[in-house]
Amino acid sequence: MRPFSYTKARVIEDARQITADESAMAIAGGTNLLDLMKLQVETPHKLADINRIGFDEIKKTADGGLSIGALATNTATAVHPRVRSDYPVLARAILSGATQQLRNKATNGGNLCQRTRCFYFTNIDQPCNKREPGSGCGAIDGIAKLHAVLGASDQCIATYPGDMAVALSALDAQVHIATAGGSERTVPVRDFHCLPGDTPWRDNVLEDGEIITAITLPAPVGGTQIYRKVRERSSYAFALVSIAAIVEMKDGLFSRADLAFGGLAHKPWHDLRIAEALIGQPPTAQTFDKAADILLEIARGYGENDFKIPLARRTLHAVLEHAAEEAA
Amino acid sequence: MSDTISINGTQHSLPDDPRRSLLDFVRQDLGLTGTKKGCDHGQCGACTVIVNGIRINSCLTLAVMHDGDEVTTIEGLGTPEAPSELQKAFVAHDGFQCGYCTPGQICSATAMLQEIANNWPSDASESLEGEMNVTGEEIRERMSGNLCRCGAYANIVAAIRDVAEESA
Structure with a gap:
């Protein structure tokens, strides 16, 4: 690990001040950042430890929703009684990720900011436009099993690896950010992560000095909530394809179908047209295929990850079929 | 504070050097070598310790x-003269071969039994609510965050199950 100076932030202003410097980073749980620092993928000159600045509460919002502190741990969130009863898709998504030891340390803000597990990104001997702009992309024509089939660019085909954000996307959660200037802004989680385009180093919309303070969930949405994760091992593996689904049926037809997809792109994938195509339709193979056609309209494989396209279609079929049965 | x-x-x-991981601090600075370094990247669980009751x-x-935290390592759970229930069960069930992952397995399982209590x-739970089985x-x-390269998993599960059933 490269040397760095370490400061324990007491209040959020400390953290904002330190991290306004582009060579500085905030550290919370540290499970991803320290891993990357050991690999010298991340080489911050300064670390601001934000673990003692608060923002770790999980509490009801004025409109009956739930505010989840950025510094609450993944475990505290998944086991919270209201998350378990009112937002099971979120609890399930969190519990499907990593291990208990990691979830005990990982924070919600850090989880949103975690970096891709692309092998070229995490190996400093390899080219990677995300880690070293202009060095090329090793994954295109390389080892690309985990990589994107939606929304990739000719500069980067990495995927966002998280599960929690996929459920948050289905729930249409909001990300609250303290800006460097001391004000606040709110970004829908669906717009928080970026596509790689020609700025693949940019994972999300956070600017230097900005810190996530909370994530808010809408008032309980009900419905049948499912998080289905397809992976190579039955535990402790990243998603090849995952689907967060919130489904309701009325008179045998879909009346709600909020879906978000993990493992397919540089961000949790959400396409409003899928819900539009499902609502009012019966749960038949034809309906599921139509939804999959929309999801995969622009899908493109890169050799090793070609399988993700039919896998996403089949997983969508399975989830919709299961959800329709449960919701009926 | x-x-x-x-x-x-x-x-x-x-420690003075902020780069010191809690693992290196415990092993190198304090000489408590029960806690093991396997992968050093959070993948194997050999370094599992319990901090403020959480693994x-x-x-x-x-x-x-x-600063201000309370850490328990394998040395704090039991001794050869007075082993913990899980330590006794791992011996009784032969829950190891080389033993390198064992301190992490036992620290992890100790905290895990509290999580179940x-x-x-977990991801394997039928229901998110109510009593966990x-x-x-x-x-x-x-326990998927604790790897055993010898593959003593069957006996590890048996040892943990024994203690869980006794304390239930």
Whole structure:
């Protein structure tokens, strides 16, 4: 690990001040950042430890929703009684990720900011436009099993690896950010992560000095909530394809179908047209295929990850079929 | 706020170098070599310790981030003369071969039994709410952060199950 100076932030202003410097980073749980620092993928000159600045509460919002502190741990969130009863898709998504030891340390803000597990990104001997702009992309024509089939660019085909954000996307959660200037802004989680385009180093919309303070969930949405994760091992593996689904049926037809997809792109994938195509339709193979056609309209494989396209279609079929049965 | 950290009930000053992981601090600075370094990247669980009652990977956290915290390592759970229930069960069931992953397995399982007692769900839980059951499937899922390269898993699960059923 490269040397760095370490400061324990007491209040959020400390953290904002330190991290306004582009060579500085905030550290919370540290499970991803320290891993990357050991690999010298991340080489911050300064670390601001934000673990003692608060923002770790999980509490009801004025409109009956739930505010989840950025510094609450993944475990505290998944086991919270209201998350378990009112937002099971979120609890399930969190519990499907990593291990208990990691979830005990990982924070919600850090989880949103975690970096891709692309092998070229995490190996400093390899080219990677995300880690070293202009060095090329090793994954295109390389080892690309985990990589994107939606929304990739000719500069980067990495995927966002998280599960929690996929459920948050289905729930249409909001990300609250303290800006460097001391004000606040709110970004829908669906717009928080970026596509790689020609700025693949940019994972999300956070600017230097900005810190996530909370994530808010809408008032309980009900419905049948499912998080289905397809992976190579039955535990402790990243998603090849995952689907967060919130489904309701009325008179045998879909009346709600909020879906978000993990493992397919540089961000949790959400396409409003899928819900539009499902609502009012019966749960038949034809309906599921139509939804999959929309999801995969622009899908493109890169050799090793070609399988993700039919896998996403089949997983969508399975989830919709299961959800329709449960919701009926 | 203090500049000290409690390890198995003894106060220690925090290291000067902020790069020191909690794992290296415990092993190298304090000589408590029960906690093992396997992968040093949070993948194997050999470094699992219990901080304020919660199990974490000590390789993926900086010692300086733990001022005022109470850390329990395998040395704090039992001794050869007075082993903990889980330690006794691992011996009785032959829950190891080379033994390198064992301290992490036992620290992890100790905290895991508390998580089950708290009725925290896992990915393997049928329901997110209510009382959690100690099935083999639950133990395997909840212990998936602790690898055993010798493959002593069947006996590890049996040892944990024994203790879980006794304390239930």
